[in-house]
Amino acid sequence: MLRPEAARVVLRLDGITKRFGKLVANDAISLSLHQGEVIALLGENGAGKTTLMNILFGQYTADEGTVEVFGQTLPPGNPRAALDAGVGMVHQHFTLADNMTVLENVTLGTQPLFAPRLDRGAARDKLARLAADFGLQVHPDARVGSLTVGERQRVEILKALYRDARILILDEPTAVLTPQEIDDLFATLRKAVKLGLSVVFISHKLHEVMAISDRVLILRHGRLVAERPIAEVDKAKLAALMVGSEVAAPKVEQGRPGAVLMRLQDVTTPDRGSAPGLNRVSLALHSGQIVGLAGVSGNGQAALADLIGGLIRPATGRLDLNDAEMQDWTPRKAVQSGIARIPEDRHKTGTIAEFDLTENAILESYADPPYSRAGWMSWGVAEAFTRQIIDTYDVRCPGPGTRIRLLSGGNMQKLILGRVLEKAPSIILANQPVRGLDIGAVNYVHSQLLAARDRGAAVLLISEDLDEIMALSDVIHVMSEGRLSPGFARGSMTPAELGVWMAGQGFDEAETAHAS
Amino acid sequence: MDILEILLSASFWTAAIRIASPLIFATLGELICERAGVLNLGIEGIMVAGAFAGWMAVYSGTGLWMGVAVAMAVGMLFGLVHSLLTVPFGLSQHVVGLGVTLLATSLTYYAYRLALPEVTSPPKIDAFQPYEIPLLSDLPLIGPALFSQTPLTYLAFILVGVVAFVLYRTPLGLALRAAGENPSAVAAQGLSVTGIRMGAVIVGSGFMAVGGAFLTMSAFDSFFFEMVNGRGWICIALVVFGAWRPGKALLGAILFAAFDALQIRIQQTPLGADIPYQVFLMMPYFLSILALIVMSRRAEVPAALMVPFNKGER
Numbered sequence: 001m002l003r004p005e006a007a008r009v010v011l012r013l014d015g016i017t018k019r020f021g022k023l024v025a026n027d028a029i030s031l032s033l034h035q036g037e038v039i040a041l042l043g044e045n046g047a048g049k050t051t052l053m054n055i056l057f058g059q060y061t062a063d064e065g066t067v068e069v070f071g072q073t074l075p076p077g078n079p080r081a082a083l084d085a086g087v088g089m090v091h092q093h094f095t096l097a098d099n100m101t102v103l104e105n106v107t108l109g110t111q112p113l114f115a116p117r118l119d120r121g122a123a124r125d126k127l128a129r130l131a132a133d134f135g136l137q138v139h140p141d142a143r144v145g146s147l148t149v150g151e152r153q154r155v156e157i158l159k160a161l162y163r164d165a166r167i168l169i170l171d172e173p174t175a176v177l178t179p180q181e182i183d184d185l186f187a188t189l190r191k192a193v194k195l196g197l198s199v200v201f202i203s204h205k206l207h208e209v210m211a212i213s214d215r216v217l218i219l220r221h222g223r224l225v226a227e228r229p230i231a232e233v234d235k236a237k238l239a240a241l242m243v244g245s246e247v248a249a250p251k252v253e254q255g256r257p258g259a260v261l262m263r264l265q266d267v268t269t270p271d272r273g274s275a276p277g278l279n280r281v282s283l284a285l286h287s288g289q290i291v292g293l294a295g296v297s298g299n300g301q302a303a304l305a306d307l308i309g310g311l312i313r314p315a316t317g318r319l320d321l322n323d324a325e326m327q328d329w330t331p332r333k334a335v336q337s338g339i340a341r342i343p344e345d346r347h348k349t350g351t352i353a354e355f356d357l358t359e360n361a362i363l364e365s366y367a368d369p370p371y372s373r374a375g376w377m378s379w380g381v382a383e384a385f386t387r388q389i390i391d392t393y394d395v396r397c398p399g400p401g402t403r404i405r406l407l408s409g410g411n412m413q414k415l416i417l418g419r420v421l422e423k424a425p426s427i428i429l430a431n432q433p434v435r436g437l438d439i440g441a442v443n444y445v446h447s448q449l450l451a452a453r454d455r456g457a458a459v460l461l462i463s464e465d466l467d468e469i470m471a472l473s474d475v476i477h478v479m480s481e482g483r484l485s486p487g488f489a490r491g492s493m494t495p496a497e498l499g500v501w502m503a504g505q506g507f508d509e510a511e512t513a514h515a516s
Numbered sequence: 517m518d519i520l521e522i523l524l525s526a527s528f529w530t531a532a533i534r535i536a537s538p539l540i541f542a543t544l545g546e547l548i549c550e551r552a553g554v555l556n557l558g559i560e561g562i563m564v565a566g567a568f569a570g571w572m573a574v575y576s577g578t579g580l581w582m583g584v585a586v587a588m589a590v591g592m593l594f595g596l597v598h599s600l601l602t603v604p605f606g607l608s609q610h611v612v613g614l615g616v617t618l619l620a621t622s623l624t625y626y627a628y629r630l631a632l633p634e635v636t637s638p639p640k641i642d643a644f645q646p647y648e649i650p651l652l653s654d655l656p657l658i659g660p661a662l663f664s665q666t667p668l669t670y671l672a673f674i675l676v677g678v679v680a681f682v683l684y685r686t687p688l689g690l691a692l693r694a695a696g697e698n699p700s701a702v703a704a705q706g707l708s709v710t711g712i713r714m715g716a717v718i719v720g721s722g723f724m725a726v727g728g729a730f731l732t733m734s735a736f737d738s739f740f741f742e743m744v745n746g747r748g749w750i751c752i753a754l755v756v757f758g759a760w761r762p763g764k765a766l767l768g769a770i771l772f773a774a775f776d777a778l779q780i781r782i783q784q785t786p787l788g789a790d791i792p793y794q795v796f797l798m799m800p801y802f803l804s805i806l807a808l809i810v811m812s813r814r815a816e817v818p819a820a821l822m823v824p825f826n827k828g829e830r
Contacts, residue, residue, distance in 0.1 A: 079704065083705070095703075
């Protein structure tokens with residue numbers, strides 16, 4: 001590693017301020033990046049990391065401040081200029097066209113728009129050379145829509161490299177990857193640094209920041225609050241700097257499993273478009289136990305969640321609740337049987353944005369007493385229930401009449417949590433319950449799930465975040481292409497071992513072993 | 517067998533190709549718009565405006581090709597209106613499209629009455645005449661069908677190749693297809709989604725207008741109200757039928773036209789005496805719907821079709 005003082009400054013942000021209405025997303029942020037350096041931009045959701053990088057890349061225009069790349073000041077609000085200056089950005093949400101090939105995606109915008117024809121030969125050569133140099137193997141003629149998430153990310157990186165990027169910005173690049181894919185990504189980044197590139201790595205995962213970066217910059221509420229060489233910090237210090245105070249994750253004790261509340265036996269459901277259905281899944285949910293479901297998203301988790309929630313039924317196999325087979329399984333029956341759902345997407349399926357808190361709080365039970373009687377709504381009762389949730393779960397809001405879209409993600413999730421837990425459910429389906437929440441809210445949601453478990457509820461926790469799964473679950477299953485791994489007891493597997501299952505390899509071995 | 521006899525006659529295929537020509541122009545126009553992510557329901561009205569503008573220009577004394585250019589320009593003007601409202605302003609593409617159709621149709625009828633207040637039957641022009649391509653037109657069956665048409669028909673077929681080439685073989689086509697699939701991919705490369713989409717709608721609308729002009733300048737030699745008669749809507753279906761690909765859309769247009777030509781001829785057979793003629797009129801539409809159901813089940817809609825793009829939003 002080069003000593004920062006000795007190396008050339010390739011990127012300098014000076015006094016960047018950006019306001020969205022009253023919200024100050026970036027408050028006078030200054031930073032510099034040296035050649036061959038990896039800096040990490042660490043902060044919670046909403047701390048302003050992505051906004052800052054979008055300003056650097058010219059997708060937003062800063063209200064104040066300048067961006068300087070290789071000594072040249074960039075004109076504001078012009079992605080083209082940033083690209084030409086050698087800045088390449090790998091967006092959190094990939095900017096790829098699914099119906100086009102890798103080669104077409106990579107060459108998009110690199111040749112003059114009105115050139116008489118696309119030069120594929122030269123593009124193909126350059127792509128092959130880059131793929132070899134950086135260890136990014138992707139078939140140039142594969143349709144992007146048919147690639148895995150990890151491969152798509154390689155295409156995004158290749159896109160930047162193809163344009164001769166000297167500075168790579170990666171926005172939450174590991175969020176969708178398996179542990180092995182993360183290792184591959186880090187290997188690629190190390191190669192890039194060796195070849196003289198510089199990297200800005202945006203993340204809120206502490207161990208990744210520790211693993212890859214030379215220097216870490218911490219953003220909080222739009223301010224740059226700390227800047228440290230990585231050698232001088234550890235994970236606990238980073239967490240404290242990120243949140244502004246010492247944080248303690250809830251202490252997790254081993255659950256005491258009781259009776260089986262729900263059992264799936266050899267359940268198969270049809271595939272849905274590109275997402276697989278369930279493939280002969282057997283699973284038991286015990287009272288007083290958290291079952292964690294790990295896996296890269298799009299491997300059948302949605303089908304399992306929909307099955308438990310009553311949105312789909314088993315095509316083959318059976319679904320038992322309290323040892324009785326469920327016929328004509330519907331969402332209504334699921335709710336009435338004491339199954340509570342924390343939906344994967346709180347905006348799309350968890351709440352109705354334009355409805356107020358009260359209306360959202362009774363979405364699943366509006367037709368039942370005491371909220372309605374003989375076809376008439378009892379708004380007074382509903383509002384009292386909502387106030388109770390607001391008080392108990394510390395939902396910060398002006399009142400129950402507030403439209404829910406005005407709430408922050410964390411407060412919205414607390415309302416959903418309250419709606420779910422106040423019913424004292426016997427089975428809780430928690431699908432990505434902390435996605436996009438800040439650490440305080442994450443710890444709160446986790447401690448509530450643990451408390452529900454200790455009361456005797458069966459919890460199924462679905463998450464892409466392996467750390468979350470490993471911290472909370474008493475038993476861990478991995479899903480891959482609709483198949484479910486055997487259950488692994490708490491602490492019996494390392495992330496790398498789980499990663500093998502996430503990549504789908506363990507299944508074949510298990511099947512072979514089973515067959516022989 | 518009567519129908520077989522019809523299908524093997526050169527005059528039948530000549531008619532089918534002639535009927536297909538305006539559909540080819542307009543379908544290509546719609547295809548370009550949709551590939552860039554904009555549904556253009558202004559197509560029906562733009563065809564009416566094109567039909568009138570081209571014919572009126574020739575009637576006023578310009579040459580035939582100048583008439584085609586005038587029609588194209590008028591179509592592009594309506595395309596500009598449509599794209600301004602749908603792309604930078606992001607208004608509903610359905611509502612704007614229907615609005616453009618109504619606007620273009622009524623403006624055309626108004627202009628017709630202004631230009632020709634006294635006439636009871638519209639005047640005729642000297643329309644495009646069939647041009648027999650030497651040697652090729654002597655081939656049996658396909659000679660008269662494909663190589664004894666008017667120059668505008670030849671242009672339609674050439675345009676299919678040009679559009680396919682631009683879409684699949686040039687950087688512009690790449691950017692256009694990406695704008696209809698994932699506009700943020702285009703923006704992330706520093707290109708203007710707004711510019712590409714507006715350009716596509718304007719050029720596409722120009723082609724639609726030429727499709728309309730074919731009716732007054734090549735198929736017939738005069739302008740009538742209601743002469744476009746739903747052809748624009750058929751072209752919207754043809755784009756889906758063709759799975760957003762120019763070659764397949766061409767096949768679809770010819771297939772539809774063949775049904776249309778067939779029903780006219782069946783009406784004149786003994787069969788036509790027994791069955792009400794409305795049944796035959798309905799046939800091409802009925803068969804199109806059937807073909808659409810069969811053909812387009814696995815078609816891939818451009819993912820960002822009808823999704824407005826706002827810079828700076830995630």
